[in-house]
Amino acid sequence: MACKLRLPAFIxxxxxxxxACSTAPCLNKYYxxxxxxxxxxxxxxxxxxRSSCPIQIDPALTQNKTSHEIHLSRQPYQAMRxxxxxxxxxxxxxxxGLKIVSRHPVETxxxxxxxxxxxx
Numbered sequence: 001m002a003c004k005l006r007l008p009a010f011i012x013x014x015x016x017x018x019x020a021c022s023t024a025p026c027l028n029k030y031y032x033x034x035x036x037x038x039x040x041x042x043x044x045x046x047x048x049x050r051s052s053c054p055i056q057i058d059p060a061l062t063q064n065k066t067s068h069e070i071h072l073s074r075q076p077y078q079a080m081r082x083x084x085x086x087x088x089x090x091x092x093x094x095x096x097g098l099k100i101v102s103r104h105p106v107e108t109x110x111x112x113x114x115x116x117x118x119x120x
Contacts, residue, residue, distance in 0.1 A: 024097045026053035026076065033070040033079045043067035043083050044100065051076040053097035061089060061102060 031050055035043065041062040048055045053076050067083040074082065080091040080098055090103045 024053060024093070024095060026051050026097060027093060028075065030073050030075055031079070032073045033082075035067070035071075035083070036069045037066050040065040040067045040083075040087060040089075044080075047076055047080055047083070048097075055080070055098045055100060056094070057100040061100065065089075 029051065035046065041059065044055050044057055044062065065087045068085040070079055070082050072082065077091060077093055077098060084091055084100065088103050089100050091098050091100050
Protein backbone atom coordinates (compact mmCIF):
# COMPACT_ATOMS: atom_id res chain seq x y z
CA MET A 1 0.00 0.00 0.00
CA ALA A 2 2.88 2.35 0.76
CA CYS A 3 4.27 1.82 -2.75
CA LYS A 4 1.03 3.02 -4.32
CA LEU A 5 1.33 6.33 -2.50
CA ARG A 6 4.99 6.87 -3.37
CA LEU A 7 4.76 6.08 -7.06
CA PRO A 8 2.63 9.07 -8.08
CA ALA A 9 4.83 11.42 -6.02
CA PHE A 10 7.93 9.98 -7.71
CA ILE A 11 6.40 10.43 -11.16
CA UNK A 12 5.40 14.01 -10.34
CA UNK A 13 8.92 14.77 -9.13
CA UNK A 14 10.29 13.69 -12.52
CA UNK A 15 7.60 15.46 -14.54
CA UNK A 16 8.07 18.92 -13.00
CA UNK A 17 11.64 19.51 -14.23
CA UNK A 18 10.68 18.28 -17.69
CA UNK A 19 7.83 20.80 -18.03
CA ALA A 20 9.99 23.66 -16.74
CA CYS A 21 12.50 23.07 -19.55
CA SER A 22 9.94 22.82 -22.34
CA THR A 23 10.43 24.86 -25.48
CA ALA A 24 8.24 25.70 -28.42
CA PRO A 25 7.43 22.71 -30.67
CA CYS A 26 8.49 24.71 -33.74
CA LEU A 27 12.11 24.50 -32.55
CA ASN A 28 12.30 20.71 -32.85
CA LYS A 29 12.14 20.29 -36.64
CA TYR A 30 15.26 20.26 -38.83
CA TYR A 31 15.41 22.42 -41.95
CA UNK A 32 17.97 22.78 -44.71
CA UNK A 33 19.15 26.36 -44.61
CA UNK A 34 20.86 27.66 -47.75
CA UNK A 35 21.32 31.42 -47.39
CA UNK A 36 24.16 33.74 -48.33
CA UNK A 37 25.02 36.80 -46.24
CA UNK A 38 22.10 39.23 -46.04
CA UNK A 39 20.88 42.09 -43.87
CA UNK A 40 20.28 40.66 -40.41
CA UNK A 41 16.65 41.75 -40.21
CA UNK A 42 15.93 39.76 -43.39
CA UNK A 43 17.72 36.70 -41.99
CA UNK A 44 15.67 36.82 -38.78
CA UNK A 45 12.47 37.15 -40.80
CA UNK A 46 13.40 34.21 -43.08
CA UNK A 47 14.12 31.91 -40.12
CA UNK A 48 10.86 32.93 -38.45
CA UNK A 49 8.78 32.43 -41.59
CA ARG A 50 10.38 29.12 -42.57
CA SER A 51 10.09 27.55 -39.11
CA SER A 52 6.84 29.27 -38.03
CA CYS A 53 8.67 30.23 -34.81
CA PRO A 54 8.18 33.74 -33.46
CA ILE A 55 11.47 35.55 -32.85
CA GLN A 56 11.57 38.41 -30.35
CA ILE A 57 14.13 41.09 -31.20
CA ASP A 58 14.49 44.83 -30.86
CA PRO A 59 14.67 46.11 -34.48
CA ALA A 60 17.40 48.55 -33.44
CA LEU A 61 19.72 45.58 -32.85
CA THR A 62 19.65 44.57 -36.52
CA GLN A 63 20.56 47.98 -37.96
CA ASN A 64 23.72 47.95 -40.07
CA LYS A 65 24.33 44.25 -39.32
CA THR A 66 24.77 41.39 -41.75
CA SER A 67 24.04 37.75 -41.07
CA HIS A 68 26.60 35.01 -41.51
CA GLU A 69 25.92 32.70 -44.44
CA ILE A 70 24.48 29.27 -43.71
CA HIS A 71 24.43 26.08 -45.76
CA LEU A 72 23.42 23.42 -43.21
CA SER A 73 20.59 21.22 -42.01
CA ARG A 74 19.80 22.44 -38.49
CA GLN A 75 17.00 23.29 -36.10
CA PRO A 76 15.94 26.98 -36.05
CA TYR A 77 17.87 27.72 -32.83
CA GLN A 78 21.10 26.29 -34.23
CA ALA A 79 20.57 28.06 -37.56
CA MET A 80 20.01 31.40 -35.84
CA ARG A 81 23.13 30.92 -33.71
CA UNK A 82 25.13 30.29 -36.87
CA UNK A 83 23.67 33.30 -38.67
CA UNK A 84 24.35 35.59 -35.68
CA UNK A 85 28.04 34.67 -35.56
CA UNK A 86 30.12 37.85 -35.47
CA UNK A 87 27.18 40.24 -34.97
CA UNK A 88 27.51 40.73 -31.20
CA UNK A 89 24.07 39.22 -30.66
CA UNK A 90 22.97 35.95 -29.07
CA UNK A 91 19.85 33.83 -29.33
CA UNK A 92 18.01 31.88 -26.65
CA UNK A 93 15.04 29.54 -26.65
CA UNK A 94 11.75 30.64 -25.10
CA UNK A 95 8.46 28.83 -24.46
CA UNK A 96 7.08 30.45 -27.63
CA GLY A 97 10.09 30.48 -29.97
CA LEU A 98 13.36 32.45 -29.94
CA LYS A 99 14.67 35.67 -28.44
CA ILE A 100 17.69 37.63 -29.71
CA VAL A 101 19.53 40.07 -27.46
CA SER A 102 22.87 41.85 -27.36
CA ARG A 103 25.76 39.70 -26.20
CA HIS A 104 27.21 42.72 -24.35
CA PRO A 105 24.33 44.92 -23.15
CA VAL A 106 25.14 48.60 -22.74
CA GLU A 107 25.61 49.62 -19.14
CA THR A 108 22.89 52.05 -18.09
CA UNK A 109 24.70 53.35 -15.03
CA UNK A 110 26.25 56.78 -15.45
CA UNK A 111 30.03 56.85 -15.20
CA UNK A 112 31.35 59.81 -13.18
CA UNK A 113 33.54 62.17 -15.18
CA UNK A 114 37.22 62.00 -14.24
CA UNK A 115 39.43 65.08 -14.03
CA UNK A 116 41.57 65.25 -17.14
CA UNK A 117 44.11 67.85 -15.96
CA UNK A 118 47.24 66.47 -14.29
CA UNK A 119 47.83 67.33 -10.65
CA UNK A 120 50.72 69.75 -10.00
